Amino acid sequence: MTETFKTIATWLTTSGIKIVGILISLIILFQMSKWIVRWMEKFVSEKDSLQASEAKKRAHTLGNTLRHTLLIAISFIAVLMILGELGIQLGPLLATAGIGAVAIGFGAQSLVKDVISGFFIILENQYRIGDVIEVSGVSGLVESVSLRKTVLRDLEGRVHTIPNGEIKIVSNLSKEWSRSVLDVGISYREDVDQVIDLLSQIGRELEAEEPYKSAILEPLQILGVERFGESQLVIRLMVKTVPLKQWDVGRELRRRIKNRFDEKGIQIPVPHRVLFWGEPKKQS
Numbered sequence: 001m002t003e004t005f006k007t008i009a010t011w012l013t014t015s016g017i018k019i020v021g022i023l024i025s026l027i028i029l030f031q032m033s034k035w036i037v038r039w040m041e042k043f044v045s046e047k048d049s050l051q052a053s054e055a056k057k058r059a060h061t062l063g064n065t066l067r068h069t070l071l072i073a074i075s076f077i078a079v080l081m082i083l084g085e086l087g088i089q090l091g092p093l094l095a096t097a098g099i100g101a102v103a104i105g106f107g108a109q110s111l112v113k114d115v116i117s118g119f120f121i122i123l124e125n126q127y128r129i130g131d132v133i134e135v136s137g138v139s140g141l142v143e144s145v146s147l148r149k150t151v152l153r154d155l156e157g158r159v160h161t162i163p164n165g166e167i168k169i170v171s172n173l174s175k176e177w178s179r180s181v182l183d184v185g186i187s188y189r190e191d192v193d194q195v196i197d198l199l200s201q202i203g204r205e206l207e208a209e210e211p212y213k214s215a216i217l218e219p220l221q222i223l224g225v226e227r228f229g230e231s232q233l234v235i236r237l238m239v240k241t242v243p244l245k246q247w248d249v250g251r252e253l254r255r256r257i258k259n260r261f262d263e264k265g266i267q268i269p270v271p272h273r274v275l276f277w278g279e280p281k282k283q284s
């Protein structure tokens with residue numbers, strides 16, 4: 001019994017201390033990785049608020065990806081070191097793991113495809129955490145980007161997890177700047193030039209008031225008559241905004257247009273049709 005206690009005590013004072021040190025070092029590295037990500041986000045120039053916001057998104061995305069990759073590598077090394085301290089021979093274990101990795105690799109082609117696709121998504125800065133994108137038939141706010149998958153949360157709160165290898169075409173709705181495009185229908189009896197002047201006035205008023213003043217990057221642009229509809233004349237206008245603010249600006253613009261049209265008596269038509277009963281044309 002005494003010999004057993006001596007053996008345990010000897011192991012605790014040698015290998016045991018080393019294992020505890022490895023675990024403590026692993027915890028410290030975990031915490032340091034969080035600090036590094038926060039430091040990368042803060043190490044951004046604030047001269048241009050829009051560029052600073054874009055840089056912070058990229059720093060956050062890259063920081064999280066690097067953090068997860070490093071943590072996996074560090075954890076793997078820590079496990080090997082602990083196994084070594086426990087007296088387990090690593091040579092045969094690594095040889096077996098290598099053979100298993102080759103076998104798994106043949107059946108994990110989709111995983112390799114996901115990782116490669118994720119690497120180029122992050123490298124090319126296609127989208128970042130905090131962007132709103134449309135991809136693989138779903139849209140939402142990017143909550144997480146890793147080498148293997150992209151996680152979106154849509155307006156209804158549903159979370160969509162998309163393997164990066166399945167992403168063929170992605171539409172980023174909030175990269176660097178956004179745009180709200182509105183089609184305004186008016187009756188054919190209205191004066192088009194008068195309506196365009198009124199829309200321009202509404203745009204100037206919106207651009208002069210907060211919080212929309214800080215959200216709008218360029219004055220409201222009226223492109224003119226877009227098309228002749230069945231029961232309405234369609235005028236197209238657009239406004240350039242900071243990322244993610246196009247919906248707020250668009251909703252407020254629609255509200256003001258409706259209220260101002262009501263004040264001026266400008267009709268927003270409802271669909272209607274004119275029917276002809278097939279009567280023969282009268283001869284003059």
